[in-house]
Amino acid sequence: xxxxxxxxxxxxxxxxxxxxxxxxxxxxxxxxxxxxxxxxxxxxxxxxxxxxxxxxxxxxxxxxxxxxxxxxxxxxxxxxxxxxxxxxxxxxxxxxxxxxxxxxxxxxxxxxxxxxxxxxxxxxxxxxxxxxxxxxxxxxxxxxxxxxxxxxxxxxxxxxxxxxxxxxxxxxxxxxxxxxxxxxxxxxxxxxxxxxxxxxxxxxxxxxxxxxxxxxxxxxxxxxxxxxxxxxxxxxxxxxxxxxxxxxxxxxxxxxxxxxxxxxxxxxxxxxxxxxxxxxxxxxxxxxxxxxxxxxxxxxxxxxxxxxxxxxxxxxxxxxxxxxxxxxxxxxxxxxxxxxxxxxxxxxxxxxxxxxxxxxxxxxxxxxxxxxxxxxxxxxxxxxxxxxxxxxxxxxxxxxxxxxxxxxxxxxxxxxxxxxxxxxxxxxxxx
Ligand SMILES: [Zn+2]
Numbered sequence: 214x215x216x217x218x219x220x221x222x223x224x225x226x227x228x229x230x231x232x233x234x235x236x237x238x239x240x241x242x243x244x245x246x247x248x249x250x251x252x253x254x255x256x257x258x259x260x261x262x263x264x265x266x267x268x269x270x271x272x273x274x275x276x277x278x279x280x281x282x283x284x285x286x287x288x289x290x291x292x293x294x295x296x297x298x299x300x301x302x303x304x305x306x307x308x309x310x311x312x313x314x315x316x317x318x319x320x321x322x323x324x325x326x327x328x329x330x331x332x333x334x335x336x337x338x339x340x341x342x343x344x345x346x347x348x349x350x351x352x353x354x355x356x357x358x359x360x361x362x363x364x365x366x367x368x369x370x371x372x373x374x375x376x377x378x379x380x381x382x383x384x385x386x387x388x389x390x391x392x393x394x395x396x397x398x399x400x401x402x403x404x405x406x407x408x409x410x411x412x413x414x415x416x417x418x419x420x421x422x423x424x425x426x427x428x429x430x431x432x433x434x435x436x437x438x439x440x441x442x443x444x445x446x447x448x449x450x451x452x453x454x455x456x457x458x459x460x461x462x463x464x465x466x467x468x469x470x471x472x473x474x475x476x477x478x479x480x481x482x483x484x485x486x487x488x489x490x491x492x493x494x495x496x497x498x499x500x501x502x503x504x505x506x507x508x509x510x511x512x513x514x515x516x517x518x519x520x521x522x523x524x525x526x527x528x529x530x531x532x533x534x535x536x537x538x539x540x541x542x543x544x545x546x547x548x549x550x551x552x553x554x555x556x557x558x559x560x561x562x563x564x565x566x567x568x569x570x571x572x573x574x575x576x577x578x579x580x581x582x583x584x585x586x587x588x589x590x591x592x593x594x595x596x597x598x599x600x601x602x603x604x605x606x607x608x609x610x611x612x613x614x615x616x617x618x619x620x621x622x623x624x625x626x627x628x629x630x631x632x633x634x635x636x637x638x639x640x641x642x643x644x
Contacts, residue, residue: 239268240272240276240615240617249429253300254297255298279616281302285298302327304326309323309325309608310372313601315376315446316392319348325367331363333601349403349404353407356372357408370412371414373604377446377449380416385402386401391447415608419600420449420558422604422606423441423603424458427558427594427599431594432554439552440452441555441599442555442558444561446494447470448493452546452550470488473485474492502517532567532571536567536569539571544576544579544585554591557591558593573590
């Protein structure tokens with residue numbers, strides 16, 4: 214069990230709630246650093262957290278008692294002397310199931326602390342309407358063998374789901390997923406029911422998960438202001454401002470795909486006209502490229518990629534036009550949020566080299582000069598894994614935010630929801 218007097222500032226007992234809160238904060242700081250940075254020496258932890266050596270030692274001891282970290286010999290340094298001991302996470306101390314639900318595919322992975330991927334399955338699915346119940350069953354069919362393959366010593370903490378829709382994190386309720394044809398789907402409940410697990414299921418928008426992934430482990434790690442723009446069938450934007458995800462009151466913020474960019478544009482599946490995704494989404498690209506839309510989306514995009522690689526002028530012009538609209542919309546976001554980096558994911562990552570010039574031009578035509586001077590537009594470094602990595606980080610957030618609280622959940626024990634920065638956010642009642 215956990216000794217409440219360990220850690221904090223010297224470990225004096227009975228200092229009350231403030232001391233306990235400080236100790237929990239410090240535990241989270243140390244675990245969070247090791248989780249992202251990998252094996253580190255105690256000296257590096259002292260430097261990274263600003264805590265003194267004895268406090269760090271106490272915190273490591275407590276995290277070790279929670280089976281979240283361990284200490285072992287590091288790799289020998291280039292110079293003389295013994296290699297210093299390094300603190301590293303124990304991935305098995307907190308394992309989650311990450312899920313990505315898109316219009317064209319379902320991906321699942323078991324991921325441990327430190328981002329260790331145990332197993333991963335990604336399957337394409339035909340682009341036809343699938344009910345939320347069918348999707349939950351599909352996730353279960355893919356996820357159950359992965360969970361069953363985890364040794365009993367691995368502590369399963371919950372599920373993180375990135376979905377192409379507007380999701381409420383507090384209870385996994387999906388308000389709207391126009392491109393999946395869903396409205397008002399309790400997808401979190403459906404997945405936990407289908408899996409038959411008591412652990413929590415966190416559900417969030419896939420672009421928000423891409424942003425979280427790139428912010429923690431990708432091309433924008435350490436960047437405090439970034440926007441992740443994902444192109445699938447629709448367009449999503451995940452926005453991180455001053456290191457914190459912009460979620461809105463119920464987690465619905467960032468639906469940039471349905472902001473107006475062209476009043477003379479086409480009708481959108483959301484009911485409006487000239488939305489960003491009708492001008493710069495996948496359908497616009499296929500229409501402009503003259504690709505017949507009878508096969509599934511993934512195959513269609515391969516056609517576009519093949520033609521672009523051969524230098525087909527219609528295809529390249531289509532990509533430039535989509536890039537222009539994409540850039541205009543990014544210009545709007547830059548004016549609103551002044552990011553340092555804009556990360557392009559999904560379809561836009563795949564076609565980045567064809568889109569880049571037009572995107573930058575479109576962005577500069579729309580964004581105020583001051584705001585776009587220092588911004589860089591880059592492709593997602595995590596590529597196809599971005600949403601899964603983000604979904605894993607989301608589900609790991611409870612233990613990262615409060616290792617002592619969340620860490621007491623026994624393997625297979627009751628899931629409990631903790632208030633966090635990245636995961637649960639209070640929302641309105643369902644309906
Ligand atoms: Zn729309």
